Amino acid sequence: MTSLYNQAPSVSAVFSLYTSFSAIMMLFRTIFNDIVPKRIQDYITGKVVDFFFSSYLPTRFTFVIEKEWDDSVENATFRAAEVYLPTLLSRLSTGKLLVGSSNLKNPEAHTKLGIPIDTGITDEFEGIHLEWTLHSVETPNVPNVKRFFHLTCEKEFRKKIMEEYFTYLTKSADSILRQRECLKIYTYDRQQHSSCWLSTVFEHHTTFETLAIEPQLKTTVIDDLDAFSKGKGFFKSVGRAWKRGYLLYGPPGTGKSSMVAAIANYMKYDIYDLQLQSVRDDSELRRILTSIANRSILLIEDIDCGSRKRQTKETKEERVSLSGLLNLVDGLWSSCGEERIIIFTTNHKEKLDPSLLRPGRMDIHILMDYCTPFVFKKLVALYLKIDDHILFDPIEKLVLKVSVTPAEVAHQLMVTKNADIALKSLLDLLETKTVKEEEDTKEIEDGDDTRKLNQMKKDK
């Protein structure tokens, strides 16, 4: 007992040991804080905490990726996941996959794949194991179910996932979309509670090969589109948003919609078809604009007859203002997103507000005009598969004389596969039009003569 008591350290020895230990710790802390860089400090601290406390703390981390970001704005990360995940077929947890047919008429059309609700799918990124699951919940008073992905990983990798994996995801989805064959057309569905874009498969097969336009116009448009798609660096270097605006104008039936289809098919861009009349006000227009995906066409047809005002039942005027529209074309809102083409079409360019036509607003103004001899021959080659006929000469002469649209010509050429009959019916149409136009001109001249006569009588 005595010897034990003698071996125990004295209070003063313990105290001096404690003081020395504290001094060393303070010295260590000072060195650690002053000399070791902050990032290394964080790393070491994290490792120490993980070592001592990891068994008490959750080690998994889950990212929640909702379909809609804010009101009707589609979350681009959700969209990217929707595109990318079905390509990881072998990693589905349940062996289930959604399969949708895009085209009943074409059995060779590619089927669309999707992830079923509550199905897990795994991915590997630089050795990190990732688990994806798609969930859905119903919300009261909202017609559509809310869909969201859960992406779970080890907590220690969350920073890497945020900084690198999401970029990889977006890039992968982008390159998948660039190679796809099936485009979509979206229409804006305005509901009382939640408005959104509804999509369907875009099946307009017009390409620049089947669009009958003058060769020079075709070259101009294709060159412009090529320069645009390769122009990311250029647009950035000159401080401009990566977007392009086209105004297509001309009489009905001259191929404006067909030109839009050719552009979409050439660029492999989806189309967002917006009826301006269905937009409540500028703020809704702004929201719509931010909800459009990159690599897409925003199409506003018949911009002249949109009469940007509309009356509600309560006779309250609702409108998209001209400045809202101009902002959409070249203001700050138009700068959100990348690689976008805005196309306005109109049958009456002269009715448009001059501010919309000022240089720099829409990059290119394209006149879609009445049929020319070249366009006529191109249509005949397409529809009747011939490049010469005895009726070509009289038809070409009349095409130069009267206003006939490519749509009218195409309509006559579709009547039969027999070239003699089809061309004869086209010639008849042109002759009838010639007579009509001559009569109209005479009427106008007669009207002018009568007016002049009356004026002379008055003057006397």
Ligand SMILES: Nc1ncnc2c1ncn2[C@@H]1O[C@H](COP(=O)(O)OP(=O)(O)OP(=O)(O)O)[C@@H](O)[C@H]1O
């Ligand atoms: N340039 C063209 N090349 C080939 N086909 C054409 C051309 N223009 C018109 N057509 C034919 O006419 C139809 C109608 O043309 P389209 O809808 O593209 O004209 P539009 O100018 O957009 O008319 P609208 O102003 O009435 O909308 C097309 O489906 C196509 O078959």
